[in-house]
Amino acid sequence: MSSVAAEYKFEGWQALDASAAEGNMVxxxxxxxxxEEDDVDIKITHSGICGSDIHTLRSGWGATAYxxxxxxxxxxxxxxxGPKAKNGIKVGDRVGVGAQADSCLGRDGHCDDCAAEExxxxxxxxxxxxxxxxxxxxTQGGYATxxxxxxxxxxxxPEGVDSAEAAPMLCGGVTVFHPLKSYNxxxxxxxxxxxxxxxxxxxxxxxxxxxxxxxGISRKVSKREEVLSLGADDxxxxxxxxxxxAKNHRSLDLIISTVASSKVPINxxxxxLKKQASFVQVGIPEDGAFxxxxxxxxxxxxxxxxxxIGSPNDLRDMLELVAKKSxxxxxxxxxxxxxxxxxxxxxxxxARYRYVLVNET
Numbered sequence: 001m002s003s004v005a006a007e008y009k010f011e012g013w014q015a016l017d018a019s020a021a022e023g024n025m026v027x028x029x030x031x032x033x034x035x036e037e038d039d040v041d042i043k044i045t046h047s048g049i050c051g052s053d054i055h056t057l058r059s060g061w062g063a064t065a066y067x068x069x070x071x072x073x074x075x076x077x078x079x080x081x082g083p084k085a086k087n088g089i090k091v092g093d094r095v096g097v098g099a100q101a102d103s104c105l106g107r108d109g110h111c112d113d114c115a116a117e118e119x120x121x122x123x124x125x126x127x128x129x130x131x132x133x134x135x136x137x138x139t140q141g142g143y144a145t146x147x148x149x150x151x152x153x154x155x156x157x158p159e160g161v162d163s164a165e166a167a168p169m170l171c172g173g174v175t176v177f178h179p180l181k182s183y184n185x186x187x188x189x190x191x192x193x194x195x196x197x198x199x200x201x202x203x204x205x206x207x208x209x210x211x212x213x214x215x216g217i218s219r220k221v222s223k224r225e226e227v228l229s230l231g232a233d234d235x236x237x238x239x240x241x242x243x244x245x246a247k248n249h250r251s252l253d254l255i256i257s258t259v260a261s262s263k264v265p266i267n268x269x270x271x272x273l274k275k276q277a278s279f280v281q282v283g284i285p286e287d288g289a290f291x292x293x294x295x296x297x298x299x300x301x302x303x304x305x306x307x308x309i310g311s312p313n314d315l316r317d318m319l320e321l322v323a324k325k326s327x328x329x330x331x332x333x334x335x336x337x338x339x340x341x342x343x344x345x346x347x348x349x350x351a352r353y354r355y356v357l358v359n360e361t
Contacts, residue, residue: 008043008145009145010030010032010147011030011144012030012071012141012142012143012144012145013026013069013070013143013336013340014028014068015056015064015067015068015069016066018064020057020343021054021057021343022344023341025143025339025343028067030144031137032137032147033133033137033149034137035082035148036150037083038082038086038150039082039085039150040078040081040149040150040151040154041080041081041146042074042076042077042078042097042147042149042154043079043146044074044144044145045075046074046075046166046167046357046358046359047071047074047075047142047143047167047336047356047359048168048354048356049334049339049346049355049356049357050071050099050198052070052099053071053072053141053143054343054346055260055284055286056070056130057343060286065131065138068129068130068138068140069129069140069143069144070130070141070143071129072099072127072141073098073169073170073356074096074147075170076163077095078090078093078154079146081151082151087152087154087155087156087312088156089151094156095154095156096154096155096156096157096166096167097155098153098155098170098174099170099171100119100120100125100126100128100153101127101128101131101133102125102126102134102150103119103122103152104122104123104124105119105122105152111124117311118311119153120310120311120314127139128141128149129142143339143357152312153312155170155312155316157319158319158320158322158323161319161322164333164358165329165331168198168202168331168354169202169318169329172198173318173322174314175199175307175308175309176193176199176203176256176258177310177314177317178308178310179254179256180206180207180256181317182307185210185212185254186210187211187212188212189211190212190213190214190252190254191212191213191214191253192214192215192216192255192256192269192272193214193215193256193258194217194218194257194258194269195217195218195283196216196217196223196230196232197258197353199258199283200216200218201230201330201353202329203258204216204231208230208233209231209325209327213233214232214233214234215233215236215252216234216235216236217238217269218236218237219238220239221235223235223237230330236248238265238268245268245271249271250271250273250274252272252274253273253277254277254278255269255278255279256282256307257269257279257280257281258283260283261285261287262285262287262288262289262290266290266291266296267292267293270292270296274300275300276301276302276303277300278302278304279303279304279305281305281307282306282307329353329354330352331353331354331355332354332355332356333355333356333358334355334358336358339357342355
């Protein structure tokens with residue numbers, strides 16, 4: 001392990017105001033968190049672009065603490081490792097960081113969630129960017145050259161998993177893997193994935209790899225062949241098939257919705273659930289609350305619930321599955337220099353399905 005500081009600068013794309021979401025991030029040096037003995041410095045090679053980044057750049061989920069460098073799908077090489085670092089991380093390891101930078105774990109009076117290794121539900125959890133570390137320093141994300149974070153939330157990337165493939169899985173992938181794991185997805189289950197895009201296409205791939213029968217659910221029939229090519233067994237086009245509810249009534253054991261909008265036919269989705277099945281929401285809308293009618297949950301004894309990213313153990317379990325099954329998402333690599341244009345292209349719906357920024361140097 002090494003605790004000797006190296007000569008490198010923390011530079012990255014910083015959002016100075018809400019116009020950053022329109023391609024106006026500025027490349028500049030920033031101050032990382034103050035070094036602590038359980039920290040890891042990562043030289044970033046790849047950083048996925050997540051929809052959460054767009055929400056944060058434009059203050060869509062509340063006021064962003066500018067200046068802010070976004071990016072919480074980080075892969076790179078550990079270049080500095082504190083003497084109290086966890087998880088066996090060593091200098092030179094290929095590692096990754098997802099959407100969480102810290103929790104109350106290891107501090108006096110730490111919570112039941114952290115004790116249960118569900119750190120992603122800690123009431124004091126610290127996001128990878130646009131937040132404050134427990135020492136008061138701002139968290140800064142992965143659209144950058146280097147990243148410093150707590151070692152507990154750093155995971156090793158397995159051999160055989162490409163860095164560009166791994167990066168978007170560290171938030172986008174684990175966000176759907178976590179509920180699939182939590183609901184014991186496997187053979188004999190029929191799982192619906194609403195919104196087969198940046199998150200949803202991982203939902204299809206992972207659910208199929210776990211042995212379930214998978215149904216992709218989106219608006220247009222034109223997407224059918226692509227969704228089936230990902231491994232889905234069936235497809236529902238809610239705009240183009242007028243009888244989609246009747247045809248698929250009470251046919252699903254689990255639905256995971258990745259759509260970040262409240263303007264969806266959610267009460268019709270509930271009609272697709274078998275008795276006592278669950279609808280899991282992972283997308284977080286900016287446009288208001290879901291209009292869920294009482295009968296939607298009462299008549300089928302159904303549950304409306306949510307799921308938040310994944311714990312470090314979830315990340316490791318997901319990457320183990322990815323390595324074992326040689327799973328790959330639909331990833332397009334973009335130069336880190338092209339981050340402003342890539343952000344605009346993602347917002348315009350051009351990504352198929354995940355952009356990953358690459359530091360060529």
